[in-house]
Amino acid sequence: MGKQGYHHGNLRQALVDATLRLIAEKGPQGFTMAEAAKLAEVSTAAPYRHFSGREALIAEAARQGFEIFVTRIEAAFDAGRPDPLAAFMAIARSYLAFARSNAGHYVAMFESGLTPGTNPELADAAGRAQAVLTRAAAALSAHLPVERRPSAVLFAAHVWAMSHGVVELYARGAPAARAPMPPEDLLESGIRVYLRGLGLIPPDSAP
């Protein structure tokens, strides 16, 4: 694992880490193989021992992102503890926190323009991420009478869309709009209204 010497030891991961750093700092277009190699202190030809090319390296960064994402979301949900509602809101906060703390991963996952069909492992990891959110949605709405219970897939998709939208529009430097409040509060209040619409929390005061 030592860095000196002819053999790097863990170049594959070092390249992924360099990719994440570059993407986070300069956007997906700011990432180049040459610079990743340089960051990993290795010749420009070395990356090709581990990745077939630029796209493959970004895809691996995205895949690891989904992996970590799933772990984080699951930890936040904590099997519905202390109660399904609190656990669900914890997921929302965790979503935003992930986008912030793992900007490189997030961009690789959602903004790098990867063509999903080409990489089954990536598609698989992304699918598992969706599954976790769906499970959380199902848990939160499980106590509703069947005829009023929403489709968990649909429920999860709505919340995911709002979360993603908040990140893209308000938690970045996008020219779209200035956020009326911190993204965390914006998302939490939005989800709260949505959950009220589903009858999952009582009609309370205005948001």
Add this chain to the structure above:
Amino acid sequence: MGKQGYHHGNLRQALVDATLRLIAEKGPQGFTMAEAAKLAEVSTAAPYRHFSGREALIAEAARQGFEIFVTRIEAAFDAGRPDPLAAFMAIARSYLAFARSNAGHYVAMFESGLTPGTNPELADAAGRAQAVLTRAAAALSAHLPVERRPSAVLFAAHVWAMSHGVVELYARGAPAARAPMPPEDLLESGIRVYLRGLGLIPPDSAP
């Protein structure tokens, strides 16, 4: 306006159109000055008579996008006709339609990584877009008693976030997730739940 001859006639707009086409087809990174010039049937130096550089050209594409966006949204809202709710849902549909039909504009506006501060005209156009959505939200919630009336800015931000999230996650080839239904229906049902949460439509059957 004739294309033949030494002078192009309307090169500035032709370059913007070329930019939109390239961005729509290959993403913001697929756009190059050289190719835009080629599409406009002009030498590679000509664009610099009209734009200071690459960034300025993309920014103009985005600005025009916001301009059209405002027009479309306003037309869809139609001053709240036939009723505020129907008008509001028309905006949502219009948002998705715009993202589809004006993919180049949409990408330039939201996915090109423009730094907003640098271009006041762009920031202004974006601000007006937000204002339209806010006005629609205010109109829809105007009849609520004051203490239950949500902040229109907040309301608009939530709906915009969900709309944007649906576009990004489900109306593109993103590796994120397969949509459980057409994006239009997904967005409409999501907004419906949200509006129910605000007390703007009665608690009906499950979505």
Add this chain to the structure above:
DNA sequence: TGTACATCAGTGAACGCGCGTTCACTGATGTAC
């Protein structure tokens, strides 16, 4: 324990390419008289 050798993970130089941008220029246009 030593040695021979296959395999692996790097190097360094080079390639062809297309990019953004600049330059001195030139053809077309509009205007003053």
Add this chain to the structure above:
DNA sequence: TGTACATCAGTGAACGCGCGTTCACTGATGTAC
């Protein structure tokens, strides 16, 4: 209506650059005997 001339909007060639990728190579490592 003609003419001189300033201005404008193009050209074409060139620049320096950094990119992704490939190649023959070489140093390090692991394994069989």
